[in-house]
Structure formats: C-alpha cells, structure tokens
Amino acid sequence: xxxxxxxxxxxxxxxxxxxxxxxxxxxxxxxxxxxxxxxxxxxxxxxxxxxxxxxxxxxxxxxxxxxxxxxxxxxxxxxxxxxxxxxxxxxxxxxxxxxxxxxxxxxxxxx
Amino acid sequence: xxxxxxxxxxxxxxxxxxxxxxxxxxxxxxxxxxxxxxxxxxxxxxxxxxxxxxxxxxxxxxxxxxxxxxxxxxxxxxxxxxxxxxxxxxxxxxxxxxxxxxxxxxxxx
Numbered sequence: 262x263x264x265x266x267x268x269x270x271x272x273x274x275x276x277x278x279x280x281x282x283x284x285x286x287x288x289x290x291x292x293x294x295x296x297x298x299x300x301x302x303x304x305x306x307x308x309x310x311x312x313x314x315x316x317x318x319x320x321x322x323x324x325x326x327x328x329x330x331x332x333x334x335x336x337x338x339x340x341x342x343x344x345x346x347x348x349x350x351x352x353x354x355x356x357x358x359x360x361x362x363x364x365x366x367x368x369x370x371x372x
Numbered sequence: 373x374x375x376x377x378x379x380x381x382x383x384x385x386x387x388x389x390x391x392x393x394x395x396x397x398x399x400x401x402x403x404x405x406x407x408x409x410x411x412x413x414x415x416x417x418x419x420x421x422x423x424x425x426x427x428x429x430x431x432x433x434x435x436x437x438x439x440x441x442x443x444x445x446x447x448x449x450x451x452x453x454x455x456x457x458x459x460x461x462x463x464x465x466x467x468x469x470x471x472x473x474x475x476x477x478x479x480x481x
Binding site: 294 | 467472
C-alpha cells in the first residue's frame, strides 16, 4: 500500500533492547492506529491517534509507547522488549467512515 | 475484550465450492467491516455494512448484515485459488476497532 509505509520490515531484538517502529502516511488522514497480529488472535489494537497531538490506549497497550510526531507520522516504541512482544505489527490509517488502509507490517522477533 | 466472534477458524474447500464465514456479536453493532489478508500480506479492506439487513455484492462475494445487526456473513460463490487467505470482520466501537479472529480459507485445486 503506497499510502502507508512502515520501517523496518523485519527486526530481531534481544530481551531488554529497545526499538522504535516507524509509520508514515501520505494520505492526509487524521486517524492512525497501531496493531499487533498473533496467530489465532486476529489483530489487536495497541494505541491509536485520532488527530495530531493526541494518542489513546487500545486493547493491549502495556509495554508500548507512541508518538504522533505530526500528521504524517505515528511511531511505536518498545522500551524493553520481551519475548511476548514477538509479533507482526501493522500501522493503519482510517479513511472515509470506517475504511482502514494498512501498511505492509513489521515482523519483530524478540529472543 | 472481543466484541465479535468469528467462525469457522479454518475452512478447506475444493476449487469451485462455496465458502461462508460468520461474525456474531452479543450486542447490537452499528457497523461492520470485512478484510482479506493474503498469506504474508497485510489486511485489505473489502467492504463496510451499516444498515440492518444490508446485502452487498462484489462479483462472487456477498456480504450480509443481520436484521438485528448482531451478525454478519461473507459468502464466496465458486471459490478460486485466488480467494486463498484469511478473512476478518471488524467493528468500530468507541473510537476503537475490534477484529474477529479470522477464518483461514484454503482452496484445493
């Protein structure tokens, strides 16, 4: 999806290391979301930002922080990674009423 | 917590057979969306439903929203190998989206 980009695509961390996942959009929409996807669990919302300068917790926020740097960018930070945070992370923007556009995802492994 | 339950978790069909996945809620929903995710890919929006009893079609795909707005279904007629993937429903509630656990569709040629 050219409208939503995520970096990096893959990452391997050791327990206790920190990292920031980046998400950027060129679609000029206000709402941005971070999800994690685990096998058999569907997508679960970590944090969201309804507009620039605001962020709110989703269903599974523990162990994460976010920053809405500007309208384009919404980053997700793991301060001290744990093996339970091994997952695929997706960023999404909301267009129209409820239509979400997802980025390509970041596949994170924590050893 | 989980707002929608999705069944079945897995479905294997012969190419040409039909396929249906269901999402059910214990509460009345104001909306529901459907997404498709190919293996190794990201979810792609298919459709949204907001009206009681609404039926929408996209080629071989038929989407329904129940009269009581507590359930929804996605039906694929005459599956093809290109239909392989996981189908998710999602609902928007109090500024958040809640996804079903998905139905993984395998199509056997």
